[in-house]
Amino acid sequence: MMGPTLRTWLLAVVHVVAAQSLTNSTFSSAVPSSAWSPPNTSTTTTASSSSSFLTSLPVTTTSATPLPATTTSTTLTSVATETGPLTWPISEYPFTPFPTPTLAPIPPVYPETDPLNPPPIGTDYNVVPDFAPAWAAAYGKAQSMIANFTIEQKVNITTGVGWMNGLCVGNIPTVANFPGLCLQDSPLGVRFTDFVTAFPAGITAASTWNRALIRARGLALGQEFYAKGVNVGLGPMMNMGRVAQGGRNWEGFGADPFLTGEAAYETILGLQQSGIQATAKHYINNEQEWKRTQESSNVDDRTEHEIYAHPFLRSVMAGVSAVMCSYNLVNDTYACNNYKILSDILKREYGFQGYVMSDWGATMNTLSAVAGLDMTMAGDITLGSGTTYFGANLTAYVMNNTVSEARLDDMATRIIAAWYYMHQDQGYPNVTVDSFHPYNPLNQEVNAQSNHDQLVRQVAAAGTVLLKNEGNALPLTKPKSIVLVGSDAAPPVSGPNEYADQGGDPTGILAMGWGSGTTNFTYLISPYEAIQARAREDQTTVSWDFDNWNLDQAGNDAIPAEVAIVFINSDSGEAYITVDGNVGDRKNLTAWHEGDQLVLAVAAQNNNTIVVVNSVGPLIIEPWVDHPNVTAIVWASLGGNEAGNAIVDILYGAWNPSGRLPYTIAKNASDYPAQLVLGGTATDILSIDYTEGLYIDYRWFDAQNITPRYEFGYGLSYTTFEYSQLVITPIDASVDSAQEDLIQNWENGGASPIAEGSSTALWLHMPLFQVTFNVENTGPVYGGEIPQLYVHHPPSAGEPPSILKGFTNIELVPGQTGQASITISRYDLSVWDVVRQGWAKPNGTIGFSIGASSRDFRLNGTFPV
Numbered sequence: 001m002m003g004p005t006l007r008t009w010l011l012a013v014v015h016v017v018a019a020q021s022l023t024n025s026t027f028s029s030a031v032p033s034s035a036w037s038p039p040n041t042s043t044t045t046t047a048s049s050s051s052s053f054l055t056s057l058p059v060t061t062t063s064a065t066p067l068p069a070t071t072t073s074t075t076l077t078s079v080a081t082e083t084g085p086l087t088w089p090i091s092e093y094p095f096t097p098f099p100t101p102t103l104a105p106i107p108p109v110y111p112e113t114d115p116l117n118p119p120p121i122g123t124d125y126n127v128v129p130d131f132a133p134a135w136a137a138a139y140g141k142a143q144s145m146i147a148n149f150t151i152e153q154k155v156n157i158t159t160g161v162g163w164m165n166g167l168c169v170g171n172i173p174t175v176a177n178f179p180g181l182c183l184q185d186s187p188l189g190v191r192f193t194d195f196v197t198a199f200p201a202g203i204t205a206a207s208t209w210n211r212a213l214i215r216a217r218g219l220a221l222g223q224e225f226y227a228k229g230v231n232v233g234l235g236p237m238m239n240m241g242r243v244a245q246g247g248r249n250w251e252g253f254g255a256d257p258f259l260t261g262e263a264a265y266e267t268i269l270g271l272q273q274s275g276i277q278a279t280a281k282h283y284i285n286n287e288q289e290w291k292r293t294q295e296s297s298n299v300d301d302r303t304e305h306e307i308y309a310h311p312f313l314r315s316v317m318a319g320v321s322a323v324m325c326s327y328n329l330v331n332d333t334y335a336c337n338n339y340k341i342l343s344d345i346l347k348r349e350y351g352f353q354g355y356v357m358s359d360w361g362a363t364m365n366t367l368s369a370v371a372g373l374d375m376t377m378a379g380d381i382t383l384g385s386g387t388t389y390f391g392a393n394l395t396a397y398v399m400n401n402t403v404s405e406a407r408l409d410d411m412a413t414r415i416i417a418a419w420y421y422m423h424q425d426q427g428y429p430n431v432t433v434d435s436f437h438p439y440n441p442l443n444q445e446v447n448a449q450s451n452h453d454q455l456v457r458q459v460a461a462a463g464t465v466l467l468k469n470e471g472n473a474l475p476l477t478k479p480k481s482i483v484l485v486g487s488d489a490a491p492p493v494s495g496p497n498e499y500a501d502q503g504g505d506p507t508g509i510l511a512m513g514w515g516s517g518t519t520n521f522t523y524l525i526s527p528y529e530a531i532q533a534r535a536r537e538d539q540t541t542v543s544w545d546f547d548n549w550n551l552d553q554a555g556n557d558a559i560p561a562e563v564a565i566v567f568i569n570s571d572s573g574e575a576y577i578t579v580d581g582n583v584g585d586r587k588n589l590t591a592w593h594e595g596d597q598l599v600l601a602v603a604a605q606n607n608n609t610i611v612v613v614n615s616v617g618p619l620i621i622e623p624w625v626d627h628p629n630v631t632a633i634v635w636a637s638l639g640g641n642e643a644g645n646a647i648v649d650i651l652y653g654a655w656n657p658s659g660r661l662p663y664t665i666a667k668n669a670s671d672y673p674a675q676l677v678l679g680g681t682a683t684d685i686l687s688i689d690y691t692e693g694l695y696i697d698y699r700w701f702d703a704q705n706i707t708p709r710y711e712f713g714y715g716l717s718y719t720t721f722e723y724s725q726l727v728i729t730p731i732d733a734s735v736d737s738a739q740e741d742l743i744q745n746w747e748n749g750g751a752s753p754i755a756e757g758s759s760t761a762l763w764l765h766m767p768l769f770q771v772t773f774n775v776e777n778t779g780p781v782y783g784g785e786i787p788q789l790y791v792h793h794p795p796s797a798g799e800p801p802s803i804l805k806g807f808t809n810i811e812l813v814p815g816q817t818g819q820a821s822i823t824i825s826r827y828d829l830s831v832w833d834v835v836r837q838g839w840a841k842p843n844g845t846i847g848f849s850i851g852a853s854s855r856d857f858r859l860n861g862t863f864p865v
């Protein structure tokens, strides 16, 4: 091979990244370079009466009863499934020995990595951090800790104390010298406590397409968990948004596995840098809320590997400590009871060395331990039942050798190892949340917020997507008069936490969805307050009308204003709360509170109508998108507690929009490839066949030639960019001879042989090609561009026309040209070969495009493989 050596070009890449830095100065300070120290604690006390506020708390029960487990012999075990016992020899793969590191480190490509000291942020995943030595050291300590544990002690390490029996939403008790664990929601903030930050939701972080910001968000969130003494943060969430109406999509990172995988990777590196354990969830195929405990997602092996499991693979590569199995069934076997999913794919193929916990109440029987479940949460069979499938049951199963003691040792070792791996044995802060007693002064003992408001504002602005901007309607320049229309512009009527778990019809700005993936707002800045503050500076006349239902009044109010800004929203959440007939999932893809009519009423009277949308996901906006008086559309996602300020930063150009859609906005709801599956009875298991296979979101629109309204990856800026000078350079790297043989095999069309860690192996993921190109800012203002790389496989591969395999960000002043770089690995060019059970290069020419969206290609090339 020709070209620069790996080391040389990587230094060059690092240089480019540093030179690019990030948008403005406050922004780069968002990523602290040194280890974090706990924030100052302030102690305030509130008068408290002991409270029993929990009447409105979620109680998730599972009404589907699995068949009883049966044992056929001491070496063959049957695990109950909905269709009958699934049998495998218990000796086949009862637990994973952890792979010991055999490869020499190749800094900086394959550096030995401690989770508290992650690799720097690259433009792409050109570093493959090696966490194996850190795991090996942790396993050694864990094994010696449990060496003299009794069976009951080891079982107690695996069994949560039960719902509402501890300070956190999940608690592992103290056992001998192990102090136990506090597990706490959520993916966007510390749930059920005070003095914490409400970060922008996962979907907003993904909309930034900015690795540095996603990493910084993970780190800041992790610091808040740490400050509160939480050992295990229950996030990030990485389900795929297969169905546009899916209730929890907003907790995750959009409808593309690569974007989701990179967002998961950076979030986990950030979270764990703070010292907390991250949890990749919900594993797997939990793609709708309706009947989530009674639906079987039936997914073919290739689709599972290439689409739904990929973000979990990237999580393992980020060194994630824990994985949470989901409520649903996969191919008629509950996910937490699914050997193929837990043991075969996650622990064998991916070489996952942490532990698998159940979603709350998702454990289905004691033999789940044999399938690969390591920890049952919250511990009880149904939340609050006081019974458990682990605890005394697991002890009995181990005593009579139905579950081998070696497997129990593996479970306890994995859990304790993750604690050592994160160095939580070294002076970890005490728990200062009390989830179920909000008035316990303990909740106010530690103020965890630090200066995270600045980062929230940046992520929320960077995650805002400008969809339409006619005649330079935006940015605003000292308008004489503005009218704000719609309740979404306003502060919520009864304060920022009008509903427990945000589970109600929002009366003001929507800044997060509802359910367990939430936090209480310490404060919440609405657009109304932020625009008023800006109006003071500009001496602009501001009026407002927050009543969505009086359309005549809204139209009249809009007549005199130079600018009319209409705020609309759309909410969703978790199934245990129903809001306006939405049982978690959205019942439609239209704006709430008659938002479409409100836009039309205002646009009929004002020729400069700007629409701001706060939505959990795509909406159908056909009723007004092409209206000549709708001059701009700002897709503001879910911004967290600085939502209003971030909207002001976009509207006035303090932040030049750089966000990109993490999903497709269609013209019709029926254009999407998959819909909710509704119906079913109290006892049925709903079958959800993933018949669209690899063709989710834009992959479907591309293959079926359906024109979307706004495609995946789309977003405008206040400036313009031109692309030129595409260069593709093979990367010449030296690896040991065993890896060399695997590379040869792959180059000759062979599939990666399946083995422990085979899908996360160095040779498969190390950079193979570097793609560079120039980007020039050809417009009037400073701004950031998000170049995207899409691979086009040969027809023989049976892949969708274009699939995202790289992206980067570059910021330029007007007239400036910068070089962007994206790296591509063998894994990026491979497809999952079902017959050979490995990753293989398709036969034929693999092309690619660099562009500004999934349909706006600027440069094209082919990979010389």
Ligand SMILES: *[C@@H]1O[C@H](CO)[C@@H](O)[C@H](O)[C@H]1NC(C)=O
Binding pocket: 148
């Ligand atoms: C296990 O070992 C620890 C330290 O080596 C010791 O403190 C403890 O008493 C032992 N426990 C039992 C049950 O032997």
Ligand SMILES: *[C@@H]1O[C@H](CO)[C@@H](O)[C@H](O)[C@H]1NC(C)=O
Binding pocket: 152, 153, 156, 173, 174, 175, 176
């Ligand atoms: C294990 O947990 C059970 C239930 O919480 C408790 O009764 C028992 O004392 C614990 N045993 C040990 C050895 O910690």
Ligand SMILES: *[C@@H]1O[C@H](CO)[C@@H](O)[C@H](O)[C@H]1NC(C)=O
Binding pocket: 053, 192, 193, 194, 438, 439, 443, 497, 498, 499, 500, 501, 520
């Ligand atoms: C969170 O908000 C809910 C709903 O307003 C409230 O009942 C609860 O007390 C709050 N919790 C804390 C810890 O402040």
Ligand SMILES: *[C@@H]1O[C@H](CO)[C@@H](O)[C@H](O)[C@H]1NC(C)=O
Binding pocket: 298, 299, 300, 301, 302, 330, 331, 338, 340, 341
């Ligand atoms: C589900 O069934 C499909 C079709 O038989 C198969 O390809 C896939 O591997 C199965 N997945 C699991 C987790 O069993």
Ligand SMILES: *[C@@H]1O[C@H](CO)[C@@H](O)[C@H](O)[C@H]1NC(C)=O
Binding pocket: 386, 387, 388, 389, 391, 392, 393
């Ligand atoms: C053991 O599991 C069974 C269900 O298989 C349950 O009924 C029982 O209550 C459990 N025992 C304990 C002690 O939790």
Ligand SMILES: *[C@@H]1O[C@H](CO)[C@@H](O)[C@H](O)[C@H]1NC(C)=O
Binding pocket: 071, 393, 396, 397, 400, 402
């Ligand atoms: C082992 O113990 C469990 C729990 O008591 C019981 O359900 C199972 O039948 C026993 N198995 C054997 C082989 O004795």
Ligand SMILES: *[C@@H]1O[C@H](CO)[C@@H](O)[C@H](O)[C@H]1NC(C)=O
Binding pocket: 429, 430
């Ligand atoms: C944590 O709690 C223990 C026991 O209550 C106490 O001795 C210790 O001082 C506390 N540590 C901190 C940092 O507050």
Ligand SMILES: *[C@@H]1O[C@H](CO)[C@@H](O)[C@H](O)[C@H]1NC(C)=O
Binding pocket: 579, 580, 581, 582, 587, 588, 589, 590, 591, 592, 593, 594
């Ligand atoms: C869609 O659902 C929202 C929220 O429940 C509701 O306000 C709206 O009226 C519904 N739209 C249609 C067209 O039914």
Ligand SMILES: *[C@@H]1O[C@H](CO)[C@@H](O)[C@H](O)[C@H]1NC(C)=O
Binding pocket: 603, 604, 605, 606, 607, 608, 628, 629
């Ligand atoms: C656009 O707004 C103007 C008022 O500025 C109004 O006269 C006109 O009818 C509107 N156009 C449409 C298509 O509603």
Ligand SMILES: *[C@@H]1O[C@H](CO)[C@@H](O)[C@H](O)[C@H]1NC(C)=O
Binding pocket: 607, 608
């Ligand atoms: C919009 O309406 C204003 C006020 O009626 C008028 O001055 C302006 O020319 C109109 N702009 C366009 C583009 O029609």
Ligand SMILES: *[C@@H]1O[C@H](CO)[C@@H](O)[C@H](O)[C@H]1NC(C)=O
Binding pocket: 023, 024, 653, 654, 655, 782, 813
């Ligand atoms: C961001 O930085 C650029 C380049 O230094 C500068 O032109 C622009 O004014 C800055 N924007 C803000 C909001 O500070």
